[in-house]
Amino acid sequence: MWSYFARRLLIGIPTLLAVVLFCFFLMRLAPGGPFDGEAPVPPEVLANLRARYHLDDPLWQQFFSYLGNLLRGDFGPSFKYKDFTVTELIAQGLPVSIENGLSAIILAILIGLPLGITATLSQNSARDYAVSGLAMIGIVIPTFVTGQLLILAFGVWLKGTPFQLPAGGWNDGAFLNRILPVTVLALPFVAYIARISRASMIEALRTNFVRTARAKGLPYRTVVLRHALKSALTPVVTFLGPATAFLLTGSMVIETIFQIPGIGRYFVQGALNRDYTLVMGVTIVGAAFVIVANLIVDMLYAVLDPKVRYE
Amino acid sequence: MTQRILDISDLNVRFATEDGEVAAVSDVSLHVNKGECLGIVGESGSGKSQTFMAVMGLLAANGKATGSARFGEIDLLKANEHTLNTVRGNRLAMVFQDPMTALTPHMRVGRQLTEVLERHRGMDTKAARAEAVAMMARVQITEPERRFAMYPHELSGGLRQRIVLAMALLCGPELVIADEPTTALDVTVQALILDLMRELKEKHGTGFVLITHDLGVVAGLADRVAVMYAGRVVENASVAEIFAAPRHPYTKGLLACTPRLTDAPTAVLPTIPGQPPNLQKLPSGCSFHPRCAAVFDRCRAERPALAEGGTLNACFLNHSVAAGGAA
Numbered sequence: 001m002w003s004y005f006a007r008r009l010l011i012g013i014p015t016l017l018a019v020v021l022f023c024f025f026l027m028r029l030a031p032g033g034p035f036d037g038e039a040p041v042p043p044e045v046l047a048n049l050r051a052r053y054h055l056d057d058p059l060w061q062q063f064f065s066y067l068g069n070l071l072r073g074d075f076g077p078s079f080k081y082k083d084f085t086v087t088e089l090i091a092q093g094l095p096v097s098i099e100n101g102l103s104a105i106i107l108a109i110l111i112g113l114p115l116g117i118t119a120t121l122s123q124n125s126a127r128d129y130a131v132s133g134l135a136m137i138g139i140v141i142p143t144f145v146t147g148q149l150l151i152l153a154f155g156v157w158l159k160g161t162p163f164q165l166p167a168g169g170w171n172d173g174a175f176l177n178r179i180l181p182v183t184v185l186a187l188p189f190v191a192y193i194a195r196i197s198r199a200s201m202i203e204a205l206r207t208n209f210v211r212t213a214r215a216k217g218l219p220y221r222t223v224v225l226r227h228a229l230k231s232a233l234t235p236v237v238t239f240l241g242p243a244t245a246f247l248l249t250g251s252m253v254i255e256t257i258f259q260i261p262g263i264g265r266y267f268v269q270g271a272l273n274r275d276y277t278l279v280m281g282v283t284i285v286g287a288a289f290v291i292v293a294n295l296i297v298d299m300l301y302a303v304l305d306p307k308v309r310y311e
Numbered sequence: 312m313t314q315r316i317l318d319i320s321d322l323n324v325r326f327a328t329e330d331g332e333v334a335a336v337s338d339v340s341l342h343v344n345k346g347e348c349l350g351i352v353g354e355s356g357s358g359k360s361q362t363f364m365a366v367m368g369l370l371a372a373n374g375k376a377t378g379s380a381r382f383g384e385i386d387l388l389k390a391n392e393h394t395l396n397t398v399r400g401n402r403l404a405m406v407f408q409d410p411m412t413a414l415t416p417h418m419r420v421g422r423q424l425t426e427v428l429e430r431h432r433g434m435d436t437k438a439a440r441a442e443a444v445a446m447m448a449r450v451q452i453t454e455p456e457r458r459f460a461m462y463p464h465e466l467s468g469g470l471r472q473r474i475v476l477a478m479a480l481l482c483g484p485e486l487v488i489a490d491e492p493t494t495a496l497d498v499t500v501q502a503l504i505l506d507l508m509r510e511l512k513e514k515h516g517t518g519f520v521l522i523t524h525d526l527g528v529v530a531g532l533a534d535r536v537a538v539m540y541a542g543r544v545v546e547n548a549s550v551a552e553i554f555a556a557p558r559h560p561y562t563k564g565l566l567a568c569t570p571r572l573t574d575a576p577t578a579v580l581p582t583i584p585g586q587p588p589n590l591q592k593l594p595s596g597c598s599f600h601p602r603c604a605a606v607f608d609r610c611r612a613e614r615p616a617l618a619e620g621g622t623l624n625a626c627f628l629n630h631s632v633a634a635g636g637a638a
């Protein structure tokens with residue numbers, strides 16, 4: 001089994017390389033360049049800048065020098081934040097994004113999973129419909145809408161009441177400042193997890209082995225928790241892998257709305273400014289997270305299903 | 312002596328589906344006495360399993376059962392989940408048809424056995440383990456200690472089938488409903504398992520319901536046989552009568568389909584011509600009439616009741632000659 005995971009990890013390397021390659025050329029193909037600021041730059045300055053960042057070298061040469069630096073853990077200098085390297089920016093932003101993302105995913109699991117599972121205990125009851133309905137709403141309303149709505153509610157309407165919350169601004173990650181963004185971040189995932197776990201639990205409750213467990217005279221709660229839950233968790237875990245990677249690497253929308261200095265916001269800034277190296281850096285980190293998350297998902301499969309352990 | 316353990320009367324099972332109601336079981340009345348084995352035979356889809364799913368309170372969510380099924384002092388069809396759970400796995404056990412999927416894949420089989428004893432006998436882990444291992448040995452599982460710690464997928468179909476059987480027998484139930492309990496076993500093991508069941512029946516008065524396609528197994532263990540067709544019992548008689556003098560044309564057809572050792576190896580296996588009926592649109596009158604060689608006008612218009620006529624059977628041919636036949 002371990003050799004299998006080692007192999008999976010190795011496969012991640014070419015995947016990551018492909019991401020680097022793809023991103024690198026895609027970025028250069030986009031119209032504009034990093035120095036097309038609001039104020040036009042004198043041509044000689046521009047020429048200097050381009051030379052300094054090796055932008056006039058042949059593309060393949062730029063690519064290989066970038067790749068060489070990357071292997072040494074150097075994401076290169078930022079074009080926009082001139083005093084920082086991309087590595088520094090990521091080192092600043094990533095922990096912030098990870099903290100928020102982790103809080104959001106834990107919150108989403110703690111709420112979504114019990115919601116989805118308990119909905120199945122009384123299928124087609126009012127409670128079940130309520131869960132399904134809420135889940136649907138949570139999925140279809142985009143976060144930039146819920147984000148703005150919550151800012152309006154807690155930052156404006158409830159201003160002056162004890163329920164007022166800081167709406168935007170980071171304040172060095174004070175607890176109160178985190179409540180709204182983490183909530184907004186978590187909401188769609190609460191919805192997805194509730195929906196997926198409800199569906200997979202219904203599926204699990206129909207299996208022959210659950211029937212066997214019921215035929216033993218086990219109380220329903222034991223049947224659900226001991227016999228059905230584990231197999232119902234597989235689809236949830238499948239979803240959680242990429243979802244966690246997505247959340248940990250920062251939400252562009254939410255970090256922008258709430259002015260959070262995470263890497264999601266750097267990504268947006270980077271993209272707007274054609275800050276090639278910054279965008280590349282954030283993308284590569286994101287891709288690495290997805291690869292690792294999928295690996296962890298595979299490991300969890302082995303925990304949930306002993307059959308996987310032997311294959 | 313002839314104490315009834317299970318008494319099913321007028322059992323009907325209906326499934327609601329998108330394209331109409333499925334009449335899986337209709338007006339079934341059956342009983343099992345102490346120390347008796349009731350064989351249930353019939354083609355695939357004739358309602359054998361669903362009859363006893365209903366009795367166990369384990370119908371699928373879209374199914375509904377009416378009628379009654381008395382087990383000792385309780386009516387299983389009207390009992391609440393809590394009452395059922397004190398009986399199921401304890402005094403009343405069922406061995407399900409498909410051993411490959413009947414066990415929880417992520418639990419070691421040993422644990423799946425001991426939890427029954429912990430639940431109904433209040434045993435601690437150690438005592439339950441000893442008891443479970445002993446039962447595994449009784450159902451012919453070799454190296455029970457080692458297999459105890461295995462996951463279902465590590466066991467062959469035959470071993471899983473015996474695990475499921477061991478599970479049913481653990482608490483010494485008064486009645487065991489065994490749905491195709493020996494399909495995955497080789498002949499030698501099958502014979503030993505049937506011996507064990509016979510021993511339980513004779514020494515402990517355990518009642519058995521034996522659902523099977525294998526008439527050889529029925530001949531070996533059953534005392535009485537109920538033949539089901541399209542959700543109904545069409546003949547109910549002692550095993551001797553069923554094999555020696557079957558009365559219902561369907562039963563005769565079934566017996567004719569069973570290969571005998573005396574048959575020439577090249578002999579083509581006869582089958583009953585035609586298909587079992589669609590349970591959403593049953594034929595008028597006798598459900599068997601589209602396939603019956605002896606069909607006559609009355610069969611299409613009227614349904615024969617299950618009545619005395621040589622045996623208890625549902626065919627006008629027998630009722631017309633016997634006193635007390637259906638009018």
Ligand SMILES: Nc1ncnc2c1ncn2[C@@H]1O[C@H](COP(=O)(O)OP(=O)(O)OP(=O)(O)O)[C@@H](O)[C@H]1O
Nearest residue numbers: 326328333335354355356357358359360361362371
């Ligand atoms: N949940 C369900 N919804 C609709 N129809 C069902 C459902 N469960 C069973 N049935 C139908 O009920 C009928 C009787 O099924 P049952 O399982 O009792 O057959 P059986 O006699 O045990 O057959 P086999 O020998 O193949 O096991 C079948 O036609 C089956 O399709």
Ligand code: SF4
Nearest residue numbers: 597600603610626627
């Ligand atoms: S009642 Fe008629 S159709 Fe039905 S089995 Fe008897 S003879 Fe055949």
Ligand SMILES: [Mg+2]
Nearest residue numbers: 359360361408
């Ligand atoms: Mg069946």
